[in-house]
Amino acid sequence: MTYLNPEAWLNLNRVVRFGDTDAAGVMHFLQLFRWCHEAWEESLEIYGLEASSIFPQTNFQKDDAKDLIGLPIVHCHADFLRPLHNGDYVDIELRPEKLERGRFQIEFNFKKNNTKVAKGLIRHQAINSHTRKCCLLPDEITLWLEASSVTRGITTCN
Amino acid sequence: MTYLNPEAWLNLNRVVRFGDTDAAGVMHFLQLFRWCHEAWEESLEIYGLEASSIFPQTNFQKDDAKDLIGLPIVHCHADFLRPLHNGDYVDIELRPEKLERGRFQIEFNFKKNNTKVAKGLIRHQAINSHTRKCCLLPDEITLWLEASSVTRGITTCN
Amino acid sequence: MTYLNPEAWLNLNRVVRFGDTDAAGVMHFLQLFRWCHEAWEESLEIYGLEASSIFPQTNFQKDDAKDLIGLPIVHCHADFLRPLHNGDYVDIELRPEKLERGRFQIEFNFKKNNTKVAKGLIRHQAINSHTRKCCLLPDEITLWLEASSVTRGITTCN
Amino acid sequence: MTYLNPEAWLNLNRVVRFGDTDAAGVMHFLQLFRWCHEAWEESLEIYGLEASSIFPQTNFQKDDAKDLIGLPIVHCHADFLRPLHNGDYVDIELRPEKLERGRFQIEFNFKKNNTKVAKGLIRHQAINSHTRKCCLLPDEITLWLEASSVTRGITTCN
Numbered sequence: 022m023t024y025l026n027p028e029a030w031l032n033l034n035r036v037v038r039f040g041d042t043d044a045a046g047v048m049h050f051l052q053l054f055r056w057c058h059e060a061w062e063e064s065l066e067i068y069g070l071e072a073s074s075i076f077p078q079t080n081f082q083k084d085d086a087k088d089l090i091g092l093p094i095v096h097c098h099a100d101f102l103r104p105l106h107n108g109d110y111v112d113i114e115l116r117p118e119k120l121e122r123g124r125f126q127i128e129f130n131f132k133k134n135n136t137k138v139a140k141g142l143i144r145h146q147a148i149n150s151h152t153r154k155c156c157l158l159p160d161e162i163t164l165w166l167e168a169s170s171v172t173r174g175i176t177t178c179n
Numbered sequence: 180m181t182y183l184n185p186e187a188w189l190n191l192n193r194v195v196r197f198g199d200t201d202a203a204g205v206m207h208f209l210q211l212f213r214w215c216h217e218a219w220e221e222s223l224e225i226y227g228l229e230a231s232s233i234f235p236q237t238n239f240q241k242d243d244a245k246d247l248i249g250l251p252i253v254h255c256h257a258d259f260l261r262p263l264h265n266g267d268y269v270d271i272e273l274r275p276e277k278l279e280r281g282r283f284q285i286e287f288n289f290k291k292n293n294t295k296v297a298k299g300l301i302r303h304q305a306i307n308s309h310t311r312k313c314c315l316l317p318d319e320i321t322l323w324l325e326a327s328s329v330t331r332g333i334t335t336c337n
Numbered sequence: 338m339t340y341l342n343p344e345a346w347l348n349l350n351r352v353v354r355f356g357d358t359d360a361a362g363v364m365h366f367l368q369l370f371r372w373c374h375e376a377w378e379e380s381l382e383i384y385g386l387e388a389s390s391i392f393p394q395t396n397f398q399k400d401d402a403k404d405l406i407g408l409p410i411v412h413c414h415a416d417f418l419r420p421l422h423n424g425d426y427v428d429i430e431l432r433p434e435k436l437e438r439g440r441f442q443i444e445f446n447f448k449k450n451n452t453k454v455a456k457g458l459i460r461h462q463a464i465n466s467h468t469r470k471c472c473l474l475p476d477e478i479t480l481w482l483e484a485s486s487v488t489r490g491i492t493t494c495n
Numbered sequence: 496m497t498y499l500n501p502e503a504w505l506n507l508n509r510v511v512r513f514g515d516t517d518a519a520g521v522m523h524f525l526q527l528f529r530w531c532h533e534a535w536e537e538s539l540e541i542y543g544l545e546a547s548s549i550f551p552q553t554n555f556q557k558d559d560a561k562d563l564i565g566l567p568i569v570h571c572h573a574d575f576l577r578p579l580h581n582g583d584y585v586d587i588e589l590r591p592e593k594l595e596r597g598r599f600q601i602e603f604n605f606k607k608n609n610t611k612v613a614k615g616l617i618r619h620q621a622i623n624s625h626t627r628k629c630c631l632l633p634d635e636i637t638l639w640l641e642a643s644s645v646t647r648g649i650t651t652c653n
Contacts, residue, residue, distance in 0.1 A: 098413065
């Protein structure tokens, strides 16, 4: 589907914006999870996957909605090491990992000037959106997970 | 449906929370619109309407989704008069008004210690969620609008 | 400071609002952390502590800002067990715990109709806001932590 | 300060992310204001202004905080013309305008595939952050406003 080096879709960046801060003058903690999810979406996009093929859309008009695979988040966590301020440039490294039984997770490492400032992790479970029962990962996600593991020494997908 | 005085569902309150603030130490402007929409939801709830009868839900499982009426926001505005800080108690007064052609709007007045600190307005348009064409307001919303105008001198619904 | 039973400030509730949902039709995952933090703020308020004594405020005008104790979040996590929809009533149980070296954490259990739907945890570190070095917890927080452990069989504060 | 064509900092773009949507399957209305503010911050950045020179920062450590100029939002509005879905590419055109008495506003036009989908407007008032009294705009903002009006037929700054 794509011949880009995984580096291209696993190393992103963003700038801390004013609305990300709170009255302590630093990044409000839950914004980190927004950055994680948006970085994941950007990663899929650079890899070549369209949002509409992965994420639920308005489904009022869809008769085939029954067969959609949903990817709800079942667990997430974050560690905050240093404060981030408005205007800070942040590098985001993604480390996706396929898990058993239709699960996968992504670890996100946040760096500012090469210093680790935070890390987050989001774990998804594939489900049938109609029955909400666990199911296998969509093929597109499996491909992205496998392509993402190429440059890493450890084989995370098997 | 209910015999409460409109005062009960048109006069609400909330507390400014830490996550509502930004690095200027005061309420971040767009939170006001979140308060407006949540106050409207709370108002409908106190009046006696269930969220599931008004707002779109997961519709993967619904075969009757075609006939849902959506109420997207077509316009909103806000004026900010005084800063709000974390912990401030805010009174919210709702002034709903029925408009022509499946539209209605709600004006929200925010007061702190009886001093007006901000106001907002949200205007909705009823549409058929399937075709996205304009349609008449749902009966429940019309009832709420009419009940809400009872105590006010001016007749806003006709 | 207060003679309320801890039950009063450790058992809260809220309603899932439309803005908490995403295109999958259910609560967007990071809103849970907003609920956690807001539940904590509400708990302190019911216990009798003012937000201004705990949380940073606009400090342009404060000359004594140097001595403020900040309580940044150093870790958080959440598990999502069942989907939550707009309009759902959610019970929130707080389980605060004092940790060593100026740290404390709060576990939040979310239930809908007595069924556990999610849990979250937020861990704070007391720091001197001027130097950003670790320090002891503010007295008010220690009192709240101790009062909160009264009804529980286990002694979490020592 | 910079010799870029204003086109460079007044024509931006972004992608609608999953967390921007709500259970109606489309962009939740208040996200538009987040995009507006972030587009403005990005515009200042491309023009050559650092966030730290414009926006309040953690000021626990600043003794010179008294002289900061704040730029609180005094008014904003938005019109929503067409629904936006997750994954949509959106072009954002900024039209800044200097107003009298330390005020300025920015109109934001949002287009998808060259079709206007929404517009927003944010109006700021310069104030002395210490006294909160109105004051003149910071020089940096005035320069950005003047540079931004160069390519437009109408002179918006005088």
